[in-house]
Amino acid sequence: MSRLVCLIVAGLFVAGCSGSGPDVDSLRVTDSTTLDPPVAGRLSPDGTRVLETNREPCVREVSGDGRWCVEDDDVAPDLLNAVWSPDGSKVAFTNDFWRLAHEPDLWVFEVESGDLRNLTDDGQDRYDFSGDNDDALIDLLPSWSSDGDTIRFVRGRAKGESVELVSVPADGGDVSTLREVDCATTKLIGLAWSDTRVAWSCGLEEADLYLGDVTGGEPERVFEAKDGQDWMLLSFSPDGQWLLADSLRHYGTAGRPEGGHARVVPAEGGGDPVPISDQAGFPTWSPEGHALAYVEFPDRLMVVDEPGGQARELRRAETSYGASDGRRLSWAQDRLLVFADQAPAVLTLDS
Numbered sequence: 001m002s003r004l005v006c007l008i009v010a011g012l013f014v015a016g017c018s019g020s021g022p023d024v025d026s027l028r029v030t031d032s033t034t035l036d037p038p039v040a041g042r043l044s045p046d047g048t049r050v051l052e053t054n055r056e057p058c059v060r061e062v063s064g065d066g067r068w069c070v071e072d073d074d075v076a077p078d079l080l081n082a083v084w085s086p087d088g089s090k091v092a093f094t095n096d097f098w099r100l101a102h103e104p105d106l107w108v109f110e111v112e113s114g115d116l117r118n119l120t121d122d123g124q125d126r127y128d129f130s131g132d133n134d135d136a137l138i139d140l141l142p143s144w145s146s147d148g149d150t151i152r153f154v155r156g157r158a159k160g161e162s163v164e165l166v167s168v169p170a171d172g173g174d175v176s177t178l179r180e181v182d183c184a185t186t187k188l189i190g191l192a193w194s195d196t197r198v199a200w201s202c203g204l205e206e207a208d209l210y211l212g213d214v215t216g217g218e219p220e221r222v223f224e225a226k227d228g229q230d231w232m233l234l235s236f237s238p239d240g241q242w243l244l245a246d247s248l249r250h251y252g253t254a255g256r257p258e259g260g261h262a263r264v265v266p267a268e269g270g271g272d273p274v275p276i277s278d279q280a281g282f283p284t285w286s287p288e289g290h291a292l293a294y295v296e297f298p299d300r301l302m303v304v305d306e307p308g309g310q311a312r313e314l315r316r317a318e319t320s321y322g323a324s325d326g327r328r329l330s331w332a333q334d335r336l337l338v339f340a341d342q343a344p345a346v347l348t349l350d351s
Contacts, residue, residue, distance in 0.1 A: 081140070085144050092151050242290050257322065
C-alpha cells in the first residue's frame with residue numbers, strides 16, 4: 001500500500017501507518033547511566049557517543065573511555081546546530097556567526113582521526129558588521145543527507161532578503177543550489193530536511209512555518225506567525241512521513257518550561273496538525289519509523305508509536321525530566337539521552 005493511500009485510510013492522518021521502528025508497547029528502560037562529568041549534548045546514531053553542546057567542541061564516549069576535541073583555536077563551532085553523520089563517524093557544523101561574529105563556513109570533523117576540513121572556505125574569518133564585507137557568504141544550519149554523501153545547508157548574506165538552500169559533497173567539492181527561499185538570512189531560524197521535502201521557519205518575534213519540495217516550487221505555509229511561537233525546532237520523522245514543529249522560546253521561560261506547543265503535520269502537506277499532548281515537552285523521533293518520545297511535565301517520560309496514538313509512560317523521575325541540550329530529547333539506537341533529576345543521563349532501552 002502506498003504512503004498516500006495509507007494516509008487516506010487513516011482518516012485524520014493519525015492511525016494505520018506504522019513504519020518500522022521500536023515496539024513501543026513493550027519498550028522499557030533497563031539501565032540508567034549518569035554522565036560524569038555532566039555535559040549537555042546529543043547522542044551519536046549508535047548511542048555510544050555524545051556531542052557536547054555546552055562546553056568545548058568535543059565528542060566523548062558515554063562510557064567515559066574516550067574524548068576527541070576540535071583542536072583549532074580559530075574555529076568556534078555553533079554546537080547547538082552541529083549534526084552527526086548517519087554513520088556517527090563525523091560531525092558537521094558552521095562557525096558561530098550570530099554570537100561570535102565568526103564568518104561561518106561549513107566544517108566537517110572526523111571524530112577518531114581528529115581531521116578537520118573546511119568545505120566552503122571563502123577566505124574570510126571574521127564578519128565586519130560595519131558593512132565592509134556585506135557580500136560575504138554566510139553558511140548556516142547544516143544537515144546530512146540520509147546516505148551521508150552530501151551536506152545540505154543555508155547560504156545567504158547578512159543583509160540579503162532571501163537565501164539559497166544548497167548542498168556540497170561530504171568529502172568536498174562544488175556547492176549546488178537546490179532551491180531559493182524568500183526569507184532574509186537574519187530571519188531564517190529553523191530548518192529541517194527529508195530526502196524530498198524541506199521545512200523552514202521565518203521570523204524573529206514570531207515565525208511562519210513553510211513546507212515545500214527540496215527541488216523548488218511554491219511552498220505551503222503550514223503555520224502563520226501568532227502566539228509568540230518561533231517554530232525553531234523542526235525535524236522530519238526518519239521514515240519521511242511526518243514533520244515535527246516545536247517552539248524553542250517556551251522552554252526558556254522562568255521556572256518550569258512550558259510544554260504543549262509541539263505539533264506534527266503530514267510531510268506531504270495538506271493535513272491537519274496533530275498536537276502531541278497539552279503538557280508535552282522536548283519531543284524527539286525514534287531512530288527509525290515515526291514513534292515519539294517526550295516529557296509530560298514535570299516528571300513523566302512518555303512514548304507513542306505514531307503521532308496521535310495512545311501514549312504510555314516509559315519512566316517517572318523523582319523530580320523532573322528535561323532535554324540535555326535544552327531543545328529535545330536525544331533518541332539513538334537502544335539509548336535515550338535525557339536530563340533527569342538535574343543531571344544528564346543515558347537510559348538503555350529494550351523492547
